[in-house]
Amino acid sequence: LMGEKVQVTFEPVGRTVDCEQGETLIDVARRAGVHINASCGGSGVCGKCRIHIEHGRVDGEKSEKISSSDFAKGVRLACQVILETDCSVTVEEGRLSKRTWKVGIRPEDVQVPAGVGMQRRIHVALPEPGLEDQRPDWERLSRRLDELGIRSVLPDPASLEDLGVRLRASGWRVDAVCEEDAFLWIAGADHALGFAVDLGTTTVDLALLDLETGAVLGRRAYLNRQVSFGADVVSRAQAFHADRSPVRAAALETIEEGARALLAEAGAAPSRVLKTVIVGNPIMIHILNGID
Numbered sequence: 001l002m003g004e005k006v007q008v009t010f011e012p013v014g015r016t017v018d019c020e021q022g023e024t025l026i027d028v029a030r031r032a033g034v035h036i037n038a039s040c041g042g043s044g045v046c047g048k049c050r051i052h053i054e055h056g057r058v059d060g061e062k063s064e065k066i067s068s069s070d071f072a073k074g075v076r077l078a079c080q081v082i083l084e085t086d087c088s089v090t091v092e093e094g095r096l097s098k099r100t101w102k103v104g105i106r107p108e109d110v111q112v113p114a115g116v117g118m119q120r121r122i123h124v125a126l127p128e129p130g131l132e133d134q135r136p137d138w139e140r141l142s143r144r145l146d147e148l149g150i151r152s153v154l155p156d157p158a159s160l161e162d163l164g165v166r167l168r169a170s171g172w173r174v175d176a177v178c179e180e181d182a183f184l185w186i187a188g189a190d191h192a193l194g195f196a197v198d199l200g201t202t203t204v205d206l207a208l209l210d211l212e213t214g215a216v217l218g219r220r221a222y223l224n225r226q227v228s229f230g231a232d233v234v235s236r237a238q239a240f241h242a243d244r245s246p247v248r249a250a251a252l253e254t255i256e257e258g259a260r261a262l263l264a265e266a267g268a269a270p271s272r273v274l275k276t277v278i279v280g281n282p283i284m285i286h287i288l289n290g291i292d
Contacts, residue, residue: 041230042079056087199280
């Protein structure tokens, strides 16, 4: 009966989403950003996407992964549930792909000599604009950087707005953060930060670093939310081929959650982050970039 609207509420996350009769619960959960662990990608083989129907009517055959007593109590596999009416569903905390582990900072993880960072600051003094010099702010800065042997690339419009504010507030004297001979951005009073991300099939490992000293400020590992599309890369790739957006979004959400948590722990503003490096196997990187 596709077409008639129903609502599903997911607990304990407290999220309600509109959907249509005839949709499977696992598809609705993915769309709602509730990533239930489904190692087999939703084929009903692994039995890991167990949920409990609190109220509402659903269709779907009993899985051999669920005992008769549990089935009578409302336990189902999310990938096998077909929605018929408004429902309330409880997902066990352990089956949500939102687990996190705080990973201790080990000196051997990043071999950087004390006091040696990956980026450097260069003081840049610019001529102030006037009747005889009415160049745009970016042209003024990039020309001076070029004179200093620093390469620069035109940034996005939002960054250009920030640039104008910073140049005027500093009296046209700023510190440029550079990586070798490439300009990253204008430095603030605090050190520039960066993220190193290992985008794994199962876990996403993030580290927050001080780019000017090389110090590791924090590290966390998260269960990759893409596990709701399958535990192995083949299932992941098949799900991505069918619908790119939700699979890619799940990876981005995991990275964003970890990045925000690390910044909050360090008491650092997102504006201090000037660079992020992400590594992973070819399939994971293709999915991250939205490339089939």
